[in-house]
Amino acid sequence: MTAKILDGKAIAEELRNSIKDEVERQVAQGNKRPGLAVIMVGEDPASQVYVRNKKLACEKAGFKDVSEVLPASTSQEEVLALIDKLNADDDVHGIIVQLPVPDHINPEEIIERIHPCKDVDGFHPYNVGRLATRMPQLMPCTPHGVMTMLAKTGIPLRGLNAVVVGASNIVGVPMMLELLNERATVTICHSATKDLAEQVGRADLVVVGVGIPNMVKGDWIKDGAIVIDVGINRMDDGKLCGDVEYDVAKEKASWITPVPGGVGPMTIATLLENTMKVAYQLDCKLK
Numbered sequence: 001m002t003a004k005i006l007d008g009k010a011i012a013e014e015l016r017n018s019i020k021d022e023v024e025r026q027v028a029q030g031n032k033r034p035g036l037a038v039i040m041v042g043e044d045p046a047s048q049v050y051v052r053n054k055k056l057a058c059e060k061a062g063f064k065d066v067s068e069v070l071p072a073s074t075s076q077e078e079v080l081a082l083i084d085k086l087n088a089d090d091d092v093h094g095i096i097v098q099l100p101v102p103d104h105i106n107p108e109e110i111i112e113r114i115h116p117c118k119d120v121d122g123f124h125p126y127n128v129g130r131l132a133t134r135m136p137q138l139m140p141c142t143p144h145g146v147m148t149m150l151a152k153t154g155i156p157l158r159g160l161n162a163v164v165v166g167a168s169n170i171v172g173v174p175m176m177l178e179l180l181n182e183r184a185t186v187t188i189c190h191s192a193t194k195d196l197a198e199q200v201g202r203a204d205l206v207v208v209g210v211g212i213p214n215m216v217k218g219d220w221i222k223d224g225a226i227v228i229d230v231g232i233n234r235m236d237d238g239k240l241c242g243d244v245e246y247d248v249a250k251e252k253a254s255w256i257t258p259v260p261g262g263v264g265p266m267t268i269a270t271l272l273e274n275t276m277k278v279a280y281q282l283d284c285k286l287k
């Protein structure tokens, strides 16, 4: 079997176009443009690419971009003060801090300082708790983008054996919660998992986000499984590669995401979707 491609790039483009249309409709009715603040501290090369792409997507969708790039020497207090200012600004609907941050910055304290109703990354404990209690409000962009991609492709999840490899707060844990909320039977694997090949081998759906190139071998994949590769690793030759051994896995899977052009573009489109939700839909009950 050769897998069909889950074309995240095309699905994300369609989503971004519908967001752009909705923004123009809202603006024509006298509403504000959604405002997004991406805060980046330092000069991590991969983050520079992602932040540039987020700013570009913002601009194309008709959002107000109020992003800030701060030097690596910026203190924790300076970042917190900037977040306080953005929390109080009515033109700013979404605030995110691009991760990773330099070592002297405490990301948990930063994330908790963002008002939960402007937390368009969905990382604040309030939003994680809402997702865990099946009352989702703002959901983390990568896992929610994966869910959108699966829904738009018409892949049902109920009752599937889903295996999530990697237990990060950005991908693995919220992915597990999203799949559970759609009534998949979910296993989450991490560095202490005993036999990863065996776990992956019984999955109808496998989602991998570990940041290790080709870590999941293609011959572990069950015939006909759906393979979602969240990894984006830049190799010495400059090429991007995922966490799954793509060339072998694609001969076993029924559906597979490519890298690049799979999950990455969905992450950015979902960030716009979350920001638009805050601007036009969310009824925030929190002070």
Ligand SMILES: Nc1nc2c(c(=O)[nH]1)N[C@@H](CN(C=O)c1ccc(C(=O)N[C@@H](CCC(=O)O)C(=O)O)cc1)CN2
Residues within 6 Å of the ligand: 049, 050, 053, 096, 097, 098, 099, 100, 121, 141, 142, 170, 232, 240, 259, 260, 261, 262, 263, 264, 265, 267, 268
């Ligand atoms: N505050 C956050 N930080 C990070 C997140 C996040 O969701 N919020 N996720 C990742 C990085 N990420 C988003 O910021 C991200 C990664 C990849 C892409 C993407 O479009 N990838 C392209 C390839 C781009 C390239 O040329 O390198 C693709 O896969 O086709 C977008 C966003 C960690 N930090």
